[in-house]
Amino acid sequence: MNSANSAFYKKDILPVGAFAAVLLTMPFWFEYVGGYSGLDTKIVIWIIFAIGFDILLGYMGFLSFGHAAFFGTSAYFTGLMLLHYSDNILPAIAVGVISAIIMAFIIGFLTLKRTGIYFSILTLAFGEMLHSMVLSTLQDWTGGDNGLTGLPTPMLFGLKMQGDNVFYLTVIVAIVMYYIARRIISSPFGLMLKAIKSNQVRLEYTGVHVARYKLMGFVISAVYAGVAGALMIVYEPYVASEFMGWHLSGQVVIMSVLGGVGTLFGPMLGAAFMLYFENVVSVTIGEQWLLVLGAIFMLTVIFLPGGFVEAGSKIKKKLMGGSK
Amino acid sequence: MINSIFLQFLTGIQLGAIYVLISLGLALIFGTLGVVNFAHGAMFMVAAYLGVVISQAEWGGWGMAIVLVPIILFVLGLAMERGLIRFFYTRPHTDQILVTFGLAIVLQEALKWGFGANNLPFATPDWGSGIMRLHDYLPFLEGFVAYPKWRLILTAVSLITVAGLFALLQFTTFGLVVRAGMRDSEMLRLLGINISQRFAIVFALGVSIAGIAGVWGGPVTQVDPGIGMVFLVPSFLVVVIGGMGSLPGAVLASFIIGLAISFSATIPALANIIVYLIAILILLFRPRGLMGQKGVME
Numbered sequence: 001m002n003s004a005n006s007a008f009y010k011k012d013i014l015p016v017g018a019f020a021a022v023l024l025t026m027p028f029w030f031e032y033v034g035g036y037s038g039l040d041t042k043i044v045i046w047i048i049f050a051i052g053f054d055i056l057l058g059y060m061g062f063l064s065f066g067h068a069a070f071f072g073t074s075a076y077f078t079g080l081m082l083l084h085y086s087d088n089i090l091p092a093i094a095v096g097v098i099s100a101i102i103m104a105f106i107i108g109f110l111t112l113k114r115t116g117i118y119f120s121i122l123t124l125a126f127g128e129m130l131h132s133m134v135l136s137t138l139q140d141w142t143g144g145d146n147g148l149t150g151l152p153t154p155m156l157f158g159l160k161m162q163g164d165n166v167f168y169l170t171v172i173v174a175i176v177m178y179y180i181a182r183r184i185i186s187s188p189f190g191l192m193l194k195a196i197k198s199n200q201v202r203l204e205y206t207g208v209h210v211a212r213y214k215l216m217g218f219v220i221s222a223v224y225a226g227v228a229g230a231l232m233i234v235y236e237p238y239v240a241s242e243f244m245g246w247h248l249s250g251q252v253v254i255m256s257v258l259g260g261v262g263t264l265f266g267p268m269l270g271a272a273f274m275l276y277f278e279n280v281v282s283v284t285i286g287e288q289w290l291l292v293l294g295a296i297f298m299l300t301v302i303f304l305p306g307g308f309v310e311a312g313s314k315i316k317k318k319l320m321g322g323s324k
Numbered sequence: 325m326i327n328s329i330f331l332q333f334l335t336g337i338q339l340g341a342i343y344v345l346i347s348l349g350l351a352l353i354f355g356t357l358g359v360v361n362f363a364h365g366a367m368f369m370v371a372a373y374l375g376v377v378i379s380q381a382e383w384g385g386w387g388m389a390i391v392l393v394p395i396i397l398f399v400l401g402l403a404m405e406r407g408l409i410r411f412f413y414t415r416p417h418t419d420q421i422l423v424t425f426g427l428a429i430v431l432q433e434a435l436k437w438g439f440g441a442n443n444l445p446f447a448t449p450d451w452g453s454g455i456m457r458l459h460d461y462l463p464f465l466e467g468f469v470a471y472p473k474w475r476l477i478l479t480a481v482s483l484i485t486v487a488g489l490f491a492l493l494q495f496t497t498f499g500l501v502v503r504a505g506m507r508d509s510e511m512l513r514l515l516g517i518n519i520s521q522r523f524a525i526v527f528a529l530g531v532s533i534a535g536i537a538g539v540w541g542g543p544v545t546q547v548d549p550g551i552g553m554v555f556l557v558p559s560f561l562v563v564v565i566g567g568m569g570s571l572p573g574a575v576l577a578s579f580i581i582g583l584a585i586s587f588s589a590t591i592p593a594l595a596n597i598i599v600y601l602i603a604i605l606i607l608l609f610r611p612r613g614l615m616g617q618k619g620v621m622e
Contacts, residue, residue: 110607116418118520122607126600129600257620287437290433
């Protein structure tokens with residue numbers, strides 16, 4: 001038992017270590033590939049979001065078009081806490097993530113009974129409902145179209161959360177959450193999620209209470225979205241109403257699919273690619289960057305459903321075959 | 325009193341008429357082909373832009389726009405089905421969503437590139453401008469009651485389109501084949517009927533109805549690159565409330581939504597989310613939708 005357990009840990013050391021090494025050294029090499037400080041923090045935040053999204057889409061097989069609901073709910077509650085309670089980030093992040101979890105239980109309860117296209121439509125609808133509530137019904141609290149402004153500089157025990165401080169905070173969170181995601185995937189619970197993806201009905205007939213596992217999978221992915229949303233506010237103390245909009249939901253879908261779902265690594269790569277594309281490559285392409293990205297996305301879906309990861313393994317196979 | 329209730333009712337019907345036009349094509353395509361077209365809103369948007377361009381062109385005009393736009397959209401739909409969608413029938417459903425979502429982004433960004441991100445003015449033609457003095461025709465109204473003429477015309481166009489589609493599906497051989505294909509396409513293939521060809525036409529027909537919606541609805545909505553997505557979500561909700569794949573359900577749901585929005589308009593906080601509230605209630609208490617077939621989504 002003990003040896004099996006340590007084997008599990010060993011399996012995680014190399015990828016998590018490599019992940020940590022790449023992220024931690026980012027400030028030293030990132031500017032040489034055209035990046036700038038600040039963008040690296042944003043990429044890490046989106047990586048966290050994408051990891052959680054992959055647990056839902058890649059492993060459980062549910063395509064949500066409303067994940068902005070959790071990112072946004074957490075962002076707003078984090079912002080409200082910073083504004084009205086204290087500039088300490090810990091209670092703010094905690095309340096933000098808890099609000100995302102509660103929201104995930106509600107939306108999950110309503111949408112998870114459906115699968116496939118129905119689920120996608122319904123999550124999109126609920127996301128847009130929250131978006132329109134933020135813009136109109138709740139605008140006294142959320143600031144409506146202008147977003148939540150005038151937030152204080154977030155603090156962590158006397159440490160100003162700016163620049164490098166935020167970067168290293170998000171990197172540490174990302175490393176921990178990546179490790180947790182790997183453990184979840186390789187656990188018996190992760191196996192259940194994969195079983196839901198391959199055949200939900202059959203799993204139900206074997207006596208498994210599928211609904212509970214689905215809800216848990218959904219909530220876990222919302223936790224990642226919530227953490228990302230809260231960190232986004234720590235990174236930039238301003239809550240934009242777009243954090244609730246379908247654009248954001250669409251973005252995480254695009255980056256996950258581009259990278260290759262069901263691999264954890266793929267969506268992280270996709271997140272980095274997309275932000276790099278949006279902020280660095282767009283300077284050369286100009287305003288049509290989203291048009292180009294949309295076209296790349298379409299071509300990926302049509303010809304390369306496994307995304308970059310599939311492309312990588314195909315190239316690898318070809319090279320190996322050639323050398324023989 | 326009677327006046328305000330009547331006007332709210334009329335506004336509700338008119339809103340419903342727009343929702344019908346936009347969601348009918350979506351419901352038709354979903355019901356026959358089982359494809360959820362995330363680019364359906366983008367089709368509406370393309371049609372509205374085409375309407376602006378053709379109606380204001382030197383060689384064009386409003387009459388031309390009304391005739392040409394649905395035809396262009398029909399061809400576009402045919403090309404889309406033959407060139408893209410048909411390769412996705414055998415792929416997972418999520419892939420259909422992803423590829424049509426990608427197409428929506430591409431179309432939206434292409435139009436933003438060509439026309440800019442701002443709202444384009446889309447004037448109604450002379451024969452459709454101005455107001456209609458309803459009290460001249462309806463004696464039960466008190467005093468002076470007027471309504472924009474174009475909105476009434478739009479409502480009429482919507483009803484005619486609905487009637488036309490129903491007639492096509494109910495009374496023609498083509499409609500018979502399509503309806504049979506909705507039930508059991510495999511059986512139809514065995515009988516030697518080329519169902520894929522019919523399905524391509526159905527897809528194009530659905531897109532063409534979005535074209536009608538775009539050219540007639542454009543003047544009362546907005547014409548900007550975001551408009552497609554703005555209307556996509558409510559039209560999905562229409563399809564969910566009405567029952568996935570049910571055309572009468574979509575029509576009924578559209579008018580319910582239109583009336584609900586118009587009668588809740590005095591409470592803005594409610595008016596913005598009433599559509600979603602109805603959808604939630606339906607999901608909780610009648611998951612198959614108002615007129616959905618038994619067993620679907622239950």
